[in-house]
Amino acid sequence: MTSVIEKAAEKGVHSLSPHLVCKGAANAMEFYKKAFGATELMRIAGEDGRILHGCMSINGSSVMLVEEVPDWGISGPTTLGGTPVTMHLVVEDADAAAQRAIDAGATLVMPVADAFWGDRYGLVEDPFGHRWSVSTPVREMTAEEIHAAAKDAMCGEAAAPA
Structure with missing residues (x-):
């Protein structure tokens, strides 16, 4: 069945x-x-x-x-003044994906750049108030390597690994 x-x-x-x-x-x-x-x-x-x-x-x-x-209690981010949620898209080319979204009318929130966890990563907001991250994994990293990189990126203030 x-x-x-x-x-x-x-x-x-x-x-x-x-x-x-x-x-x-x-x-x-x-x-x-x-x-x-x-x-x-x-x-x-x-x-x-x-x-x-x-x-x-x-x-x-x-x-x-x-x-x-x-009136039915169904409100979107533009009415609510923003969103606490980001949709995360893994894509083949984060730079191209961000540009395509911008060309379609999205606003750049965070330029695509190499992130400490090994991805090319950027953030856009669509015209309806939803945020979308675009991410392309570019290098494999262990949890320990990511933790160390996070610590370096956050000036030594990273949380302990889970």
Whole structure:
């Protein structure tokens, strides 16, 4: 017998997927296509065109979207004044991925650079208030090497390894 998780996976939906609230979710879906090469899996729009449910695939992972409706307690980052969450994308070329997102309308938050943990890493914010890191692993490091590099990067104030 096929599990519900397997059935969802057959439709491109993973057992854990971010569900983004966007002021202008239909525009967000188009932005994600341009910025991150997203593929639309499903779109259910209300009579007014607002997205009641959207599902996309980005880098092989499912991302769901819904239109913000503050009266229903559904608010996106632009209404809330920011987001504490960052979507993390592992990509082949972080520099190119960040530039593609910027060209599509994202704002650069942190320029792509070599990070102490061995990745090329940068951060952009989309026009809907969601933050996206782009990361390309460039060198393998052990946990001990990363801890030592973190300590150096943080001027000796890094936390002890877990």
